[in-house]
Amino acid sequence: MAEDVTGSRRRAELRAFLMSRRARVSPAEAGLPAGGSRRRTPGLRREEVAVLAGVGASWYQWLEQGRDISVSPQVLNSVARVLRLGDAERRHLYVLAGLNPPAPEVAPERRDMCDGLRRLIDTWMPYPAHIMDRYYTCVMYNEAAAAVLGMGPGGSQNCLVDFFTDPLYRARSRSWESNARAVVAQFRAACAAAPGDEGLQAVLAEVSAASAEFTALWEQRDIEDAGQLRKELDHPLVGLLSVESTALKVPARPDLTIVLHTPLDEANTAAKLEWLASPEGRRGALYPVAG
Known part of the structure; x- marks a missing residue:
């Protein structure tokens, strides 16, 4: 029971963390055209993160929802790159996704x-x-x-x-x-x-x-x-x-x-x-x- 509660909290934090990181990356920073329809929220859309990271839109949506899906370090690194995560944030993403984080690196x-x-x-x-x-x-x-x-x-x-x-x-x-x-x-x-x-x-x-x-x-x-x-x-x-x-x-x-x-x-x-x-x-x- 305690494990279920911990997992539920971790998945909720994963969703909130990814949404907050998406919101702070503008389309221009991600290399996307400035034009397009008016955005209801700041930052990147889920579909845009998926395309830039080279993963399926449904898969990324499930990741952000904290579903029980297969996650690899290579894919998480791609998502971290698109969301412009620092080293501490990238390791935090690993933990929230249920993977062992990589060794810490020295930020420039x-x-x-x-x-x-x-x-x-x-x-x-x-x-x-x-x-x-x-x-x-x-x-x-x-x-x-x-x-x-x-x-x-x-x-x-x-x-x-x-x-x-x-x-x-x-x-x-x-x-x-x-x-x-x-x-x-x-x-x-x-x-x-x-x-x-x-x-x-x-x-x-x-x-x-x-x-x-x-x-x-x-x-x-x-x-x-x-x-x-x-x-x-x-x-x-x-x-x-x-x-x-x-x-x-x-x-x-x-x-x-x-x-x-x-x-x-x-x-x-x-x-x-x-x-x-x-x-x-x-x-x-x-x-x-x-x-």
Whole structure:
């Protein structure tokens, strides 16, 4: 019964959504002649959407009515194109039609968000924060990440590769053994979500060739969503640091992951991070820890 109610609501929302999107697209925007009979409602008619999308008029009418009909991703993409849907709207259409939505894409107008993300991680000071792309490459980090986690111009700039190949990180990370399985399981989940992504396959090939330990963990086929990891690091200036890293996604930039490190109560970590960010701590930070 609950499923019937949910389906009824979804079909009603599908009808309202398609009607609202039709109303906002003018015939001229759709490439149709400006002439013709007077329109009772703004936007495109159902028949016009059907012709432009290459589907039958009856089929489109049934889709808009929310009838139980066969729907394919290719047809929904054609309808989305005619109705000039953005990426979020197109994925919403998939959900309303009862299909799994495609992977999110970065809208062109959202590609200029990096200044805002830079302000976000800089505001996180004196705690470490960095941003990775979909291939685990570090694209942005704050000063605390450089001082505490050793992020900088050196190294591969790939967080996954460095985790398994950077001897300095391995030597100073007390939590390496406990976190390695989760790191690999999260990377496998990312690869599974994009099986045809050549960039992810290139990273997989690189780290597999460089680390037998990674290969052994990869063969276990564990899957885990990115979330939180506890990290314990031995910093040469302040000793033990206990932090919790949290991976965050911004829906408008699905290609990026923000990783914020929060001090835990152990080892007076917050005070140590504040000292490392002070002028005195910066003068003494000659031997950063990779992470």
